[in-house]
Amino acid sequence: MQTKFYKIIDRRINVCLLILSIFIIPFLANAQKSVELLLPPDFADKAFSHIQDLETFGPRQAGSANEMQAATYIQQQFLEMGLTAEIEMFEYESFEFQSLDLESTDVHITPSGLGFTPYKNERTHQGTAIIVDPEAPADQYIADSIVGKTIISYDMSRHFQLLQYQPELIIYVDSIDFLKLKDVSETTFHLIIEGTYVKLKSPNVVAQIGKSSDDKKEILIGAHLDSYRDSPGAGDNGSGIGVMLELARFLKQNENQLHAVVKFIAFGAEELGVLGSRKYVSAHKESLKNCALFFNIDDVGGDGTGSIETKGGVSNLPESLDDDLSIKLVQEPWEGVGSLWRVLPEACLMNFITTVNHPAWLVTAVEESVKESGLEIKYATNMGSDQMSFSVAGVVSSAIGIAGENPHTPFDTIEKVNKQSLSKAGELTVRIVLKTNRLLKK
Secondary structure: OOOHHHHHHHHHHHHHHHHHHHHHHHHHHEEEEEEHOOOOOOOOHHHHHHHHHHHHHOOOOOOHHHHHHHHHHHHHHHHHHHOOOEEEEEEEEEEEEEEEEEEEEEEEOOOOOEEEHHOOHHHOOEEEEEOOOOOOHHHHOHHHOOOEEEEEEEEEEHHHHHHHOOOOOEOOOOOOHHHHHHHOOOEEEEEEEEEEEEEEEEEEEEEOOOOOOOOOEEEEEEEOOOOOOOOOOOOHHHHHHHHHHHHHHHHHHHHHHHHOOOOOOOOOOHHOOOOOOOOOHHHHOOOOHHHEEEEEEOOOOOOOOOEEEEEOOEHHHOOOOHHEEEEHHHHHHOOOOOOEOOOOHHHHHHHHHOOOOOOHHHHHHHHHHHHOOOOOOEEEEOOOOHHHHHHHHOEEEEEEEOOOOOOOOOOOOOHHHHHHHHHHHHOOOOHHHHHHHHHOOO
16 A cells, blocks of 8 residues: 555656656746846946945035046046047036024024025015924824924924925024924024025036937936035945946947947036936937937945836926026026025926826836846836936936935945945846837837
């Protein structure tokens, strides 16, 4: 009886092994083959090396000598790869405070920053302010009762959280001064702002593979080169620059496969409100008519899953506005060079930050690239970087981000950059670019 039992088991094992050899093993082999990387094995190491070089310049704040050094380095890298590369300088005005004086409940306080729109030229504000603690439970404040009013708060890093209340003005004070006001729900205030506009310059570095012509489509890949104030900017956005430079090397080596002109743009002054990309779009309106895709790489050195923009379809494309405030908001910074103010969401700005341009063909190209690469990614709507400038201009646009934990801080250093994420960002980007390239051949 035992012998018969073992014979049955042996036959079943043999059948299983046969099925495995005929169906499963070839399937696994094909699956493995389908996720072979397009980029060379040393891609991440080379991208990482660029981040190390950029970090040696120190914080690359917009308008600084360090930012210009970074631009020169990037241009030189492009040239050594055999691309054409130029630095396009652009000028802008930034409002800078000379003094801020806040009188509230008989106490004089010097604000640490403001949420306001300097281009309205309103320099005196007074009335009743609502004290808002951004760490308080969300249901503590009735949002409707705050719309159009003044908020006094602290911690400007919570700026976008406070914008949900749609205030007319946000006055930021330091944590010690905030404690003096925290026990009251609202207070009378009088604020006087004195300041001036200063002219500054930043660089965009523009490189390309192939020769432009009236009938040739273009694919643009972008990443911003500046860093936030006192941050080394290794992840944000040294990582994006490193990945973009090595993508340029790879695509130059495979130039014979390209049906489109491929341009690479390192934007200056992104941290002032995607200023470099806005200036580029304004200066290149004609050539952008041939742009099939703009793809942005911003902060891709983190160790999380990461995101790619695909959601939202093509929506909220804004109508052109010609009032003085809207024109100023299109042309100038949304944050002070000293990071002491951030703009409030005026109508023109709300149009800008809610626009997406993700047609069905792009969504398909992204999803196929993710599937073929075997890499995990989340799908997002508007992730808020230079791609917004192109979406508003009617250009199909997307972006990838794999954010680290310390953006906009002195702790955004090279030690925190994940090389696997650099490979992932590069692999997904090049697949999407090559799929777009093949579509242009049809």
